[in-house]
Amino acid sequence: MDAYLAAMLVFAGLYALMALGLNLAWGLAGMVNLGLAGFVAVGAYGSALLTVRLGWPMPLGIAAGTLLAAVAGAGLALLVARLRGDYLAIVTLGFAEVIRLIASNETWLTNGTDGISGIPGPLRGAVTPQQFNLVLLGLVWGSVGLVFLLSARLSHSPFGRVLRALREDEEVAAVAGKPVLAFRVRAFALGTAICGLAGALYAHYNGYVAPDGFAPLLTIYIVLALTAGGGGSMRGAVAGAVLVIVLLEGTRFLAGAIPGLAPVQHAALREASVALALLLLLRWRQQGLIPERTLTKAAP
Amino acid sequence: MMRIGRRAALLGTGVFAIGGRAFAQAMPVTFGALPPLTGAGGPYGPAMLRAIQAVVEEANAAGGIPTRQGGRPIRVVAEDDQTNPDAGVRSARKLIDVDRVSAVMGTWASAVTTAVAPLCWENRVPLFTVSGADSITQLPHQGYVFRTQPNSRLQVTTATDWLLAQGARRVFHLAAQSPFAQSSQEVMAEKLRAAGGSVTGFVIYERDKTAFRSEVDQLLRSRSDTVLLNGYLPDVTILLRELYRAGFDGRKLTFAYAANQRTFEALPNEVTNGLITFQPSPDMDSGAFRRLQSRFGGTEVDPYSAQTTDHAALAILAAAQAGDATGVAIRDHVRRITGGEGEKVDNVTDGLRAIVAGRAVNYEGASGPCDFDEKGDIRGTKFRFEVAEAGRFRLLQMI
Amino acid sequence: MEDWRDLLQVLVNGVMAGSVLMLPAIGLNGIFAVLRYPNFAVAGFATIGAFAGWVANVAWGMPAPAALAFAFLVAGVAGLLAEEAALRPLRPAGPLTVAIGSVALTLLLENIIRFAFGNDLRGYDLPVQRDWRFDGIRVNPQQLANAGTALAAAGALFALLAFTRLGRAMRAVADNPVLADIKGVDPDRIARLAVFLGAGLAGLGGMLVGLDTSIDPLTGFRVILSVFAAAVVGGLGSIPGAALGALVVGVGEELAGVILSPAYRSVTAFLAILLVLLLRPQGLFGARA
Structure with a gap:
């Protein structure tokens, strides 16, 4: 049970990182990124390939994975930063599917649908599995803390104020002489960098990456986390991520308690309840569970 | 089929379905089933799970897993792997750490199996899989992976x-x-x-x-x-x-x-x-083949549920042979009930009876003779x- | 590509593949025109239509045309109920929130279908016909019939919009909801009608996909990227655009399959979305953004 709880907390931390990444672009700059799973994949594959194939040390691999995700994010943002929110949703969702297709088909690079196994983990093998869980628990939540602090400073820096101004009214910001495109691209890329970091940590935790792991469902979970927590609020993003894991894991036990259903019906109920939770949260808690105090208008 | 499905469903939810005999307050043995119930593997998972549950029901009716303390009933806890390694890992964690399963069986997608395998061997839980990727048995799994799908x-x-x-x-x-x-x-x-x-x-x-x-x-x-x-x-x-x-x-x-x-x-x-x-x-001339034909009304059982039938039977008979239902014991005894010169059995009822009587058995299952090489691949099928x-x-x- | 005949065959295949994308894309654009948000739940409506048609055709023994009508009705009603219960309350929060809600809605609908029907593949009770060959070019009668059905449904919608008072009211709301309101058109009623028609057409399209393949709870999900590409290429909100966009995307995916690799067909859909949104957000054929 301890190991299970520790593992779920690691997952919650990884989801929290992704939610913070999503929040940076969405909550601050109003740019939605439904291609989140794709950027997580870039970070995960980047670090996995560099450490496994080229023998890079793990910290360097993780940094490179983060950087790769940032570059991919900046590239996409340069193209699409001016699109309306709902158009951006369509493009980014498609982008993640393209990343998954490339990961599946460019076997020479990614080993295809076989995935990459045997990815090293910090102290893996040197300590017991449970101790390894705890090491990762520290590492992941340490990263969450770090990203949290950095984003908080960012949010209150002039950069953050410009981003919020952009989100509220782009024209006013532009009139104020701010290079709108550059700001939005930087916010988006910072967000994808954090997703890439989460992906890299995920790769070293599980020791394995494969295209199937980066399905759109992951993006739905993180959007759910951020919605539950409140767009624009970092504490909310972290709380939302924990809530998503509680929901995902809790439904296992709840759905199982309903008698007379076939297992496939339990499975359907579980996925349906995640969807329903998101719909209900969108409806009743549009500011999230912990709304950002400084905001006048709910995001997005 | 429907009737089995309904009863089996109850089993899957953790309700004990103990057939026939009374069990002398023995602790149940838990197996984890991890088939794909949603996602791309969805067309296969439900039948794979029903097959596991049917074997377990049969074994419980035959007295469960014999140990010195008496027959231990078997229960199946099923989790959906969503045909997704991420969800598969979380499900496997729950099966291993919360339900304390003695074996995990029925993983389908190669990506899920590869993701779940390290958890299994680190926690000394055997993993029975139908995944096809050749790389799976080449993982450093210390004998904990058994693949019934030929490479x-x-x-x-x-x-x-x-x-x-x-x-x-x-x-x-x-x-x-x-x-x-x-x-x-x-x-x-x-x-x-x-x-x-x-x-x-x-x-x-x-x-x-x-x-x-x-x-x-x-x-x-x-x-x-x-x-x-x-x-x-x-x-x-x-x-x-x-x-x-x-x-x-x-x-x-x-x-x-x-x-x-x-x-x-x-x-x-x-x-x-x-x-x-x-x-x-x-x-063709084995009892297992005849059984397959009579039980499934012709030769129309799909290969994956044939294999998960064998997953459950192998785990049960190995535990019975060992007189101990830990993961290590199951790993160490699978080859003893499949290779060798023992009495050929093609179902858990006969197998349990023979083991209780102290006879050596050689299980031949619905998917083949189930002889494993040192890497966990089947051979001679x-x-x-x-x-x-x-x-x-x-x-x-x-x- | 060895000769012109191969190219022609690819074009024919593309038109056939595109014609089944047409109705869900029109449904998407119809809803977008009036309510101004991209509804990812058309995937769920398509799956519901496919299963409703299956129940009518296989369980109740109705012939295919009646089953198609039933698919339209059930998907339309389901779409209307889902819109009223789940998405409508989100409208004040803006189109992005509704779009995200519709992603959740489609996951919910997929699992309702899974709960009721399981994951097993199902096929309609129809004979499979051999291809017709015209000078070496093969065309399948079933696919021709599907294309005909799609065109007929699209045509009926055009007629409704062009020649009826209701249609004119719908176009008025799509063009300018405030002005339409002043003129005494009830925008709520029009919105409900648009959702019913849009979801119904998506359901009809879902059954057409099913007639060409077979159905399971993922039927709608498999085509959703292509449907979005069709809608975007044609211009979000444009109904004739969606019809043409579907053909462009259908042909584009087939060409990509031959020139690039069959494993990368979906990339075409994404590139089409990206290019059109960047260069010509009103779509290749649309006049309105």
Whole structure:
């Protein structure tokens, strides 16, 4: 049970990182990124390939994975930063599917649908599995803390104020002489960098990456986390991520308690309840569970 | 089937269904089932789970797992792997850490199996899988992985040899993107070339698409005498319809997991007639084969549920043999109940009875003799080739 | 590509593949025109239509045309109920929130279908016909019939919009909801009608996909990227655009399958979305953004 709880907390931390990444672009700059799973994949594959194939040390691999995700994010943002929110949703969702297709088909690079196994983990093998869980628990939540602090400073820096101004009214910001495109691209890329970091940590935790792991469902979970927590609020993003894991894991036990259903019906109920939770949260808690105090208008 | 399904469903929810005998307050043994109930593996997972539950029910009726403290009942906890390694890992964590399962069985997608395998060996829990990727048994799994699906090299070698014996020389390979599409292609090309034939075309298609007409055009242009459909149920069903529409009159061969009873329900007979499938199989004169035919009303059980039937039986009999239901004990005793000169048994009831009587057993299952090599791959399995005729499969040959 | 005939065959295949994308894309654009948000739940409506048609055709023994009508009705009603219960309350929060809600809605609908029907593949009770050949070009009668059905449904919608008072009211709301309101058109009623028609057409399209393939709870999900590409290429909100966009995307995906690799067909859909949104957000054929 301890190991299970520790593992779920690691997952919650990884989801929290992704939610913070999503929040940076969405909550601050109003740019939605439904291609989140794709950027997580870039970070995960980047670090996995560099450490496994080229023998890079793990910290360097993780940094490179983060950087790769940032570059991919900046590239996409340069193209699409001016699109309306709902158009951006369509493009980014498609982008993640393209990343998954490339990961599946460019076997020479990614080993295809076989995935990459045997990815090293910090102290893996040197300590017991449970101790390894705890090491990762520290590492992941340490990263969450770090990203949290950095984003908080960012949010209150002039950069953050410009981003919020952009989100509220782009024209006013532009009139104020701010290079709108550059700001939005930087916010988006910072967000994808954090997703890439989460992906890299995920790769070293599980020791394995494969295209199937980066399905759109992951993006739905993180959007759910951020919605539950409140767009624009970092504490909310972290709380939302924990809530998503509680929901995902809790439904296992709840759905199982309903008698007379076939297992496939339990499975359907579980996925349906995640969807329903998101719909209900969108409806009743549009500011999230912990709304950002400084905001006048709910995001997005 | 429906009746079993309902009762089995209760089992899956953790409610004890203890048949026949009373158990002397013995602690239950828990097995974790991790089949895909949603996602791309959805068409397979429910039947795989029902097979596991049916075996466990049978074993409970036969007294459970005998130990010094008396017979221990078995319970199955099922979790959905969502055909997704991320969800699979979380599910496996729960099975291993919360339910304290003695074995995990029924993983399907290679990605899920590869993701879950390290958790299993680190926690000393055996993993029984049907995944096809050759790389799985090459993981450093310390003997904890047992794969009942023959590796793809063996499967494709067997299929190509058979095709050559049937006179095939120009074979077109249509494959869904999978961990073994490429390796299948290499094996087949080499074998055909050696025999003076050739692979006339190799197309890897996108599994989630709904139209494959241009792929079929390529096949038609290649003037092939045979096509190997190396995909899964949804896409192979579409391809079969398309091949019929196009009037392709060559040989159509596919893995038995890509065309089963469901195919007959989704397509009219004139479309499926002549389709040849192959799968690992118990030998024709074995009790296991006869049992397979009588129990499933013909030879129409799909290969994955045949394999999960064996997963459950192997875990139960190994634990019985060991007199101990820990993961380590199961790992160490699987080979003792499958290889060797023991009494041949093809079901858990007979197997448990023989073990209780102190006789050595050699389990032969629904998917074959279940002899594992040191890496956890099966060996010495026969393959059964069947042809679809008027909505049923007829046995063609066993090799 | 060896000769012109192969190219022609690819074009024919593309038109056939595109014609089944047409109705869900029109449904998407119809809803977008009036309510101004991209509804990802058309995937769910398509799956519901496919299963409703299956129940009518296989369980109740209705002929295909009646089953198609039933698919339209059930998907339309389901779409209307889902819109009212789940998405409508989100409208004040803006189109992005509704779009995200519709992603959740489609996951919910997929699992309702899974709960009721399981994951097994199902096929309709129809004979499979051999292709017709015209000078070596093969065309399948079933696919021709599907294309005809799609065109007829699209045509009926055009007629409704062009020649009836209701249609004119719908176009008025799509053009300018405030002005339409002043003129005494009830925008709520029009919105409900648009959702019913849009979801119904998506359901009809879902059954057409099913007639060409077979159905399971993922039927709608498999085509959703292509449907979005069709809608975007044609211009979000443009109904004739969606019809043409579907053909462009259908042909584009087939061409990509032949030139690039069959494993990368979906990339075409994405590139089409990206290019059109960047260069010509009103779509290749649309006049309105």
